[in-house]
Amino acid sequence: MYIYGNTTSMAYDLSTFDMEEIAEKKKSRPQLRVVPLSNARHGSWFMLLIMLACIVATAAVVIFGKVQLNEINAANSVATVQLEEANKENARLQAKLDSMVTPAKIEEYAQNELGLSRVQRSQEYHLSANTERIIEVAQVEETDMFSTINSWFNGILEYLGFV
Numbered sequence: 001m002y003i004y005g006n007t008t009s010m011a012y013d014l015s016t017f018d019m020e021e022i023a024e025k026k027k028s029r030p031q032l033r034v035v036p037l038s039n040a041r042h043g044s045w046f047m048l049l050i051m052l053a054c055i056v057a058t059a060a061v062v063i064f065g066k067v068q069l070n071e072i073n074a075a076n077s078v079a080t081v082q083l084e085e086a087n088k089e090n091a092r093l094q095a096k097l098d099s100m101v102t103p104a105k106i107e108e109y110a111q112n113e114l115g116l117s118r119v120q121r122s123q124e125y126h127l128s129a130n131t132e133r134i135i136e137v138a139q140v141e142e143t144d145m146f147s148t149i150n151s152w153f154n155g156i157l158e159y160l161g162f163v
Contacts (some may be wrong), residue, residue, distance in 0.1 A: 110116040143151075
């Protein structure tokens with residue numbers, strides 16, 4: 001930043017190039033020490049073993065999961081094949097049942113196995129019934145308000161099982 005009216009020689013500060021001040025600054029700075037490799041990585045074998053154990057455990061869990069998934073898929077495919085075979089057997093048995101249950105087969109079984117025969121005309125009996133229509137008309141009683149309430153109350157008692 002330029003300050004107007006400044007006529008000093010601040011632009012030429014040569015103290016930054018003074019070797020004595022540079023040496024003092026170097027002495028006042030903290031010194032870095034070089035530590036041998038074995039001391040610097042103390043305990044890293046233990047951490048390395050822990051990390052290796054974690055990686056091996058993760059890989060084992062993933063592999064175990066894949067093995068279980070393969071076993072489940074194999075069991076699923078076996079069950080699917082068994083289901084298809086059972087469906088084919090069901091269709092075959094249903095067709096056999098449909099062929100066995102026909103009116104002709106039922107009549108043949110009744111005649112041969114049960115000893116039954118068809119009804120002859122001479123064995124038929126016709127009954128005649130009185131088919132007149134009989135209609136009874138219920139008599140309507142004239143009721144007042146008190147008899148209606150009484151019949152309603154009796155209906156409730158009958159429903160509750162007190163009558």
